[in-house]
Amino acid sequence: MKKLILLLSLFLLSCGQTTTSSDRIYDWQDRENICLDYPVLNQGIEISDLVNEIGAMLCWIDEHIQKVPDHEEYWQTSCETIERGAGDCEDLAILLWSFLKDIGISANSNRIAIVCNTNTCHQVVTIYAEITYLIDVSNIGIQRIYTIESFFIRYPQYKLMTEYNLYSTWSY
Numbered sequence: 001m002k003k004l005i006l007l008l009s010l011f012l013l014s015c016g017q018t019t020t021s022s023d024r025i026y027d028w029q030d031r032e033n034i035c036l037d038y039p040v041l042n043q044g045i046e047i048s049d050l051v052n053e054i055g056a057m058l059c060w061i062d063e064h065i066q067k068v069p070d071h072e073e074y075w076q077t078s079c080e081t082i083e084r085g086a087g088d089c090e091d092l093a094i095l096l097w098s099f100l101k102d103i104g105i106s107a108n109s110n111r112i113a114i115v116c117n118t119n120t121c122h123q124v125v126t127i128y129a130e131i132t133y134l135i136d137v138s139n140i141g142i143q144r145i146y147t148i149e150s151f152f153i154r155y156p157q158y159k160l161m162t163e164y165n166l167y168s169t170w171s172y
Contacts, residue, residue, distance in 0.1 A: 021114065025164045028075040028094070032166055050127070054135055054145055057099045061092060067138055090123040092137040097125050097165065111163040111170070118157070126163060 065081060070088040078098035081087040087095065093112045100110045109128045114121050125135040132148040152158065163170040 021162065022169070024073065024075050025162075025169055028077065029164075029166055032077045032094070032098075050129060050133075051145060053103065054096075054100075054127075054133070057096055058135070058137065058144060060099075061095060061137060065092065065095065067092065089138040093123040093125050096135060096137045100125070100127065101166075107165050107167050111165045113160055114162040114164075115155075115158040116161050117155075117159070121161070122158070124151075 064085065066086040068086045068088055070090075075094065076084070076087055076091040078095045081091045081095045090112070097110055097112050101107065105127060111126045111128075113124050113126045113134070115124060116122070122136075122138075125137060126148065127133045127135070134146045134148045134151040136144050136146070136151075146154070152160075160172050162172070
C-alpha cells in the first residue's frame with residue numbers, strides 16, 4: 001500500500017511539468033527503484049533460449065497490457081504499467097526491460113533505447129549478448145525481435161539516440 005501511495009504521489013507531482021529526456025530518465029530511475037521487488041512475471045519459464053523467452057514475455061504483454069497512444073510524456077514504472085494495465089511505447093519497453101532483469105539478464109546487457117527519425121522518437125529494448133537484439137515491444141502482428149543491424153537496415157530513417165537502464169545512460 002505504501003508503494004502505491006508513493007507512486008500516486010510521484011505521478012501527481014509530475015503532472016504539468018515540462019521536462020527533458022534526461023530529466024524523465026532520472027525521474028524514472030528513481031521511481032523504478034521503488035518497485036524492484038514487485039512480482040511481475042511467473043518465474044517458471046525456462047531460460048534455455050533467449051529469443052523464446054522474449055517471445056513468451058511479448059505474448060504476456062500483449063494479453064495483459066493495453067497499448068495506448070502517447071498522450072503525455074510521463075514514463076510509467078513497470079509497477080504502474082501492470083497496475084494500470086495500459087501503456088505507450090516507453091511504458092511497454094520499460095516493462096519488458098523489467099521482465100528481462102527479473103530473469104537474470106544483467107543491467108549492463110539490458111537497456112531501453114530511444115530511436116528517432118526526423119518526425120518522432122520511439123522506445124525499444126536492446127540486449128547485448130553474443131548477438132545484439134533490438135525488441136520493438138509496441139508493434140503487434142509484425143516482426144518485433146531484430147538483430148540491431150537488421151532493425152536499422154529495415155528502418156534506416158531511425159537513429160539510435162540514447163540508451164538507459166536503472167543505473168546508467170548512454171548518449172550517441
